[in-house]
Amino acid sequence: MVSIHSFAVACGALLLSVVSGQDTPVRIMALGDSITGSPGCWRALLWRNLQTAGITNTKFVGSLPGQGCGFEYDGANEGHGGILATGIVEREELPGWLASSTPDVVMMHLGTNDVWSNESPTELLDAFGTMVDWMRESNDGMKILVAQIIPMNPPNCVECGDRVVAFNEAIPAWAASKNSTGSPITVVDCWTGFDTATDTGDGVHPNNAGNEKLANCWYEPLRSAIQG
Template sequence: MRFNFGSATLAALALLAVVTAAPAEIAERQSTVKIMALGDSITGSPGCWRAYLWQKLQQAGIKNTDFVGTLPAQGCGFQYDGENEGHGGFLAINIADQNQLPGWLSSTKPDIVMMHLGTNDVWNNRSPAEITTAFSKLVDQMRASKSSMKILVAKIIPMNPPNCGECGARVVALNSVIDSWAAGKNSSSSPITVVDTWTGFDTATMTGDGVHPNDVGNKKLAETWFAPLASAIQS
């Protein structure tokens, strides 16, 4: 049996197909979680802990992610979703004072920010109070971008560069105030989770220069970030 449909009927059927498909398509888009890794060269040059972290998420079946940033992925030996905001040499204080973050947020619109910042601030002998004041401004800017932003903030990895004998102690001083700072800045609608990347990280075996992770260090960082990030994605 054959049916002859007029052009108006065919147009209506086409519109119906689009309308009925739209909710599923919209739901799929909404289920994708955008993640910004924010930091300095530890995060972005090349920051292969992000590659291993992405790989671990994939292996765990957590595939509804989109890592975002204005900087591209760098080579880590395999393909991965590597856009990021890991700006080599940048200080948290300067990012805050120069209002650089709002533009990055506007361009990428993340749902989650993973922040490992403070290494260059410490290297430049900026105090924990100055650094956490900058952190507070950055958090405010994240929440201005998305009121329900989920924020993961690192207790930064230790450092022992040959030209900064005091840097190790300065990292300890910064990390010692992160918990109390985060508690004071926390919000039920935009929670801050502290991620302790310092504990168990050994500069002697996990860096090549006392600062930047080697492959062992990158795998250690990926393991440390995995559970907090997976929880934020799935909550």
């Protein structure tokens, strides 16, 4: 027989769980290229930072598994090496990923390969717009976090740095034009304070220091999306 005290404790714990939202995990898709997925250890650091802060009602989702980052973490993602945003749209890949993973939040660090391929900001943001439409078709309450991407300075693309600046400068106006109350778009500044000389190993992909900076740039926007 269950005592009145035990029953009261159990009911209190259940009520606290419901009130805090800890009973239903928020499903989060990290969408991007090799910066996100190969191995993308900033995601591991971000997950650990959330856990340390007591934000445990999360489930990272995607068709790709987490890779080794020195500790166990929830690492599913859609970070596909070499992928272009324009290519995702041309091949209509995102609807299938969304249907399989059913995210509540999508966080995008995407466009590096498009910039490298000299896609214009207009072409790239047109692709982003199509992807946002697909996200909202999947979930009309989708919370969408879009990065102003980290700088790049590869030795074989002297113009890439300026192209990143032009792309990042165009993102806020685009986001405002696509924003909605039910499915907000948040612009996440991952560019400011990131130095390709000290935070990458090759002018493009983050090293350990860069991973720390990427985890930090995502933390507050993602925390707000989870708890908001």
